[in-house]
Amino acid sequence: MPQILLIDDDDSLRKTLRITLQRLGHVVAEARDGDEAIRLHEKTAFDVVLTDLIMPNKEGIETIITLRRQRPDVKIIAMSGGGRLNAKDILAVAKAMGAHQVLAKPFSHEALVAALAAVTS
Secondary structure (H helix, E strand, O other), X not given: OOEEEEEOOOHHHHHHHHHHHHHOOOEEEEEOOHHHHHXXXXXXXXXXXXXXXXXXXXXXXXHHHHHHHHOOOOEEEEEEOOXXXXXXXXXXXXXHOOOOEEEEOOOOHHHHHHHHHHHHO
């Protein structure tokens, strides 16, 4: 099973996603923001990164660019509710910057499973 790095500043959503991913059989590490994620990614070669885009400290787009530079083969799934921005617009930017799949929050269990299948098959 792929090792997943889950990045989201919302503690309750991150916990829910971690539990869901673990129930699917994945090994999951968590980060609250892009800075923490990059430090973890330098120590462990994660197969998949699931990242929020609107976060404090280091935003998701900047995190995606850094992770892709560190390891071009890492598979990235970006997720966002848009915050003060339009979710479609920010997800399109994430895709252009190297995200393989995007998920608009809130998303279904089926959408998450489909995105994971798309990047791990």
